[in-house]
Amino acid sequence: MTTKLRAAIVGSTGYGGVELIRLLLAHPNVEITSVISSSSAGAPIADGYPHLNQILTDRLDAVDVELIRSKADVVFLATPHGVSTELSPKLLDAGLKVIDISGDFRLQSGDVYETWYKHKPADPEYLKKAVYGLCEVFGEEVRGKDFISNPGCYPTATLLGLAPLAASGWIDPKSIIADAKSGVSGAGRGLSLLVHYSEINENFLAYKVNKHQHTPEIEQALSRLAGEEVVMTFTTHLVPMTRGILSTIYVNLTSPRSEDDIRELYRQYYEGRKFVRIRDKGKYPATKEVWGSNYCDIGLSLDSRTGRLTIVSVIDNVVKGAAGQAVQNLNLMMGWDEATGLAFTPVYP
Known part of the structure; x- marks a missing residue:
């Protein structure tokens, strides 16, 4: 019997952490050996998430590097911004793999x-x-490494929608506008007025206009692919649903292309990548069609009047935008098939 890789999850009581639990419990090569929370140490994980009752009976551990080292081989950090800055170096120095x-x-x-x-x-x-x-774009660099920075949810949807064009030089890098919408789970489980039921129900709003922290992440990756600096307009919105991101992206082409040529470019770029699905002409994805899965679905439309291309890219923000991509990165890191533990269909309806 092959020994399973021991995994610890720091931040197990957040949405990203509990989604990691769901995915890793089904992973044939991984055993969850520690669930960790600085705020709820000592309590059973099922107290906060009753759906795990009789499935995962562990009590939450405190954040203790020596304890983690004794129990795990790889550590997932599903923590608020600023925590990993201090914790990751300590875990790496202790000889652990970190995602x-x-x-x-x-x-x-x-x-x-x-x-x-x-x-x-x-x-x-x-x-x-x-x-x-970003597995489908930089995945080869992940293989055999010990420290992976998992992309953000908005950048995953937006970059997968743009990567083939940026890498080919087919788009004007100064023309990019991305208009992205997310379900409220992206804001985490913490309380805030923005995601209060009375505020978000039957509502649709833009937030962090020209100030969203994922903007430089998208620009950094696009600049690397394009070989020149990319500065874009990126606007985020909240919609009254739990899961899902839809990023609608508008770009100008550097020279005339047919929509068929562009679609073929995408299919060739993502050939063999199991989790990116390119829609046929006239077909556009919806968030419901990737719900609960690690898929990114992409639709394309070239406007003959303006010469502008519209790209529609959808993901489940908690899976492909967080926990699912983290597991995909683990698979690449360990030299396993990247779909291991992730080969399930979306939940519908």
Whole structure:
């Protein structure tokens, strides 16, 4: 019998953490050996999440590096921004593999991180070690590494929608506008007026206009793909649903192309990548069609009047935008098939 990889989850009482629990419980190569919460240590995980009753009976551990080292081989950090900055270096120095789902190591510049996140940046030595794990684009860099920075939810949907065009040089990098909408689970389980039922129900609103912290993450990856600086307009919205992100992206082409040529470019770019599905002409994805899954579905439409291309990209923000991609990164890290433990169909309706 093959020994399973031992996994610890720090931040197990948040939505990203509990989704990791759901996915890892079904992973054939992984055993959850520690669920960790700084605020609820000592309590059974099922107290906060009764759906885990008789499925996961563990009590929550405190955040203790020595305890984690004794119980785990890999650590997932589903923590608020600013926590991983201090914790990840300690875990890495203890010889553990780390997959960070927070935003603390996504940006290569500490100054840019501090400007957008309003937190002290990580040690530059560890920033250099972190591999940005957008699986379908930079996945080969993840293989065999010990420290992965999991992309944000909005960047995952938006970058997967843009990557083939940015890498090919087919779009004007100064023309990009992304209009993204998310369900309220993206705000986490904490209480706030923004996601109060009376405020968000039957409502639709833009927030953090021109100030969302995922903006420089998207620009950084696009600049790398395009080979030149990319600055874009990125606007986020909240919609009264639990899960899902839909990013509608508008770009100008650098030269005339047919929609068929563009669709073929996407299919070739994502050939063999099991979790990106390109829709046929005239078909556009909806968030319900990827709900509970690790898929990203993409639709394309070229407007012959303006020459502008519209891209519609959808994901489940808690799965492909967080926990699912973290498991996909684990699979790549360990040399396993990237779909291991993730090969399930979306939940519908």
